[in-house]
Amino acid sequence: MKSTSVKLADFKDSIFGVISRLAREHQAVNLGQGFPDFDGPDFMKDLVTKKMKEGHNQYAPFHGTPSLRTEVSNYYKSFYQLDYDPETQVSITVGATEAIYLVITALTNPGDEIVVLEPFYDSYVASIKMSGGVPVPVTMHAPDFHVDKAELEKAITPRTKMIILNNPHNPSGKVWTREELQMVCDIAEKNDLYILSDEVYEFLVFDEARHIPTATFAGMKERTITVSSAGKTFGLTGWKIGWICANPEISRVCRLVHQYVTFAVSTPMQEAVAEGLKKLPEYLPGFVSLYKGKRDFFYAEMKKLGFEFASPKGTYFMMVPISKKTNLNDVDYAMKLIKERKVATVPPSAFYLKSTEGAKFLRFCFAKKEETLTQAIANLSPEA
Numbered sequence: 182m183k184s185t186s187v188k189l190a191d192f193k194d195s196i197f198g199v200i201s202r203l204a205r206e207h208q209a210v211n212l213g214q215g216f217p218d219f220d221g222p223d224f225m226k227d228l229v230t231k232k233m234k235e236g237h238n239q240y241a242p243f244h245g246t247p248s249l250r251t252e253v254s255n256y257y258k259s260f261y262q263l264d265y266d267p268e269t270q271v272s273i274t275v276g277a278t279e280a281i282y283l284v285i286t287a288l289t290n291p292g293d294e295i296v297v298l299e300p301f302y303d304s305y306v307a308s309i310k311m312s313g314g315v316p317v318p319v320t321m322h323a324p325d326f327h328v329d330k331a332e333l334e335k336a337i338t339p340r341t342k343m344i345i346l347n348n349p350h351n352p353s354g355k356v357w358t359r360e361e362l363q364m365v366c367d368i369a370e371k372n373d374l375y376i377l378s379d380e381v382y383e384f385l386v387f388d389e390a391r392h393i394p395t396a397t398f399a400g401m402k403e404r405t406i407t408v409s410s411a412g413k414t415f416g417l418t419g420w421k422i423g424w425i426c427a428n429p430e431i432s433r434v435c436r437l438v439h440q441y442v443t444f445a446v447s448t449p450m451q452e453a454v455a456e457g458l459k460k461l462p463e464y465l466p467g468f469v470s471l472y473k474g475k476r477d478f479f480y481a482e483m484k485k486l487g488f489e490f491a492s493p494k495g496t497y498f499m500m501v502p503i504s505k506k507t508n509l510n511d512v513d514y515a516m517k518l519i520k521e522r523k524v525a526t527v528p529p530s531a532f533y534l535k536s537t538e539g540a541k542f543l544r545f546c547f548a549k550k551e552e553t554l555t556q557a558i559a560n561l562s563p564e565a
């Protein structure tokens with residue numbers, strides 16, 4: 182038989198699938214899976230039922246229902262003073278993952294270089310490779326996961342098209358500061374680059390940290406493509422409703438790709454998310470305090486167990502340094518914890534192309550029920 186596409190030659194099963202399978206086999210508490218093990222809010226579930234009953238059940242317009250595009254546009258305006266025309270600058274996708282694929286496919290020519298800041302969400306590199314582009318890694322250095330300006334500048338060549346930035350950042354939980362973002366924006370502007378700004382955790386920000394969308398920086402709205410997702414904001418990752426906010430030309434080409442990959446996104450889910458977005462001001466305080474409570478509890482318990490690190494300011498992940506606990510690398514230690522301690526985590530070296538820094542950490546997801554987190558801590562404690 183003839184061979185399959187060479188573009189996929191170095192693709193492997195994602196680390197998440199491998200860890201989840203092992204977690205099941207060993208009946209481990211799963212803090213590897215990057216999503217809540219509890220349900221999203223009832224009002225959203227009621228809304229989707231209502232929308233189905235009202236008859237919103239046929240194909241939606243291919244770039245998204247007018248109501249959802251309008252509500253996305255409204256919240257960018259009210260939260261960030263950003264103006265996006267729902268007709269030409271907002272497009273609805275099957276989660277942020279499709280959005281990322283569309284943006285990369287729409288902008289990448291074979292041989293184009295795209296800077297990825299490692300550790301990265303794994304779909305970036307896969308999408309770049311599927312488009313024939315070349316991922317160019319620049320490391321975010323622990324413990325604060327900062328990007329070195331000289332290293333970023335050195336990575337830029339005449340072939341560079343785009344920088345992919347994730348803020349708040351999975352897996353480190355970092356929330357970028359204004360100064361850090363300004364540095365990346367300056368480099369993008371100087372070299373005429375796009376920024377794909379993955380902001381799916383935009384509302385999961387704690388303490389004094391504030392989320393600043395890349396598009397709000399002077400001169401950046403035109404060259405920034407912002408991606409976000411209702412899955413994280415409403416704790417309903419299975420709904421898979423995401424969006425792209427971009428200038429009209431980039432939106433147009435992203436929609437062209439979307440038209441042939443997905444065509445249309447689930448209609449009742451879009452209608453429910455549109456209603457949900459109207460309720461953000463009332464909904465968000467409770468949402469943030471729920472996750473902050475989980476972060477505070479899990480962080481305090483991990484400190485008691487002797488893990489030394491700073492509390493993450495955003496997302497629902499912690500990058501926990503392991504070198505004081507073991508001489509093993511992240512993959513071997515993750516396997517050991519699954520088998521011997523019945524706790525599953527994600528070894529983050531899979532999120533790096535260049536640096537070996539990932540081998541010194543494990544990623545824990547704290548978006549879990551109290552009993553799940555308590556059980557994980559009990560399993561990890563020395564007496565267990």
Ligand SMILES: Cc1ncc(COP(=O)(O)O)c(C=O)c1O
Binds near residue numbers: 302379412423
């Ligand atoms: C940084 C980041 N971007 C994008 C996504 C994908 O979001 P969605 O479920 O909306 O496709 C995730 C999911 O974990 C993520 O962590």
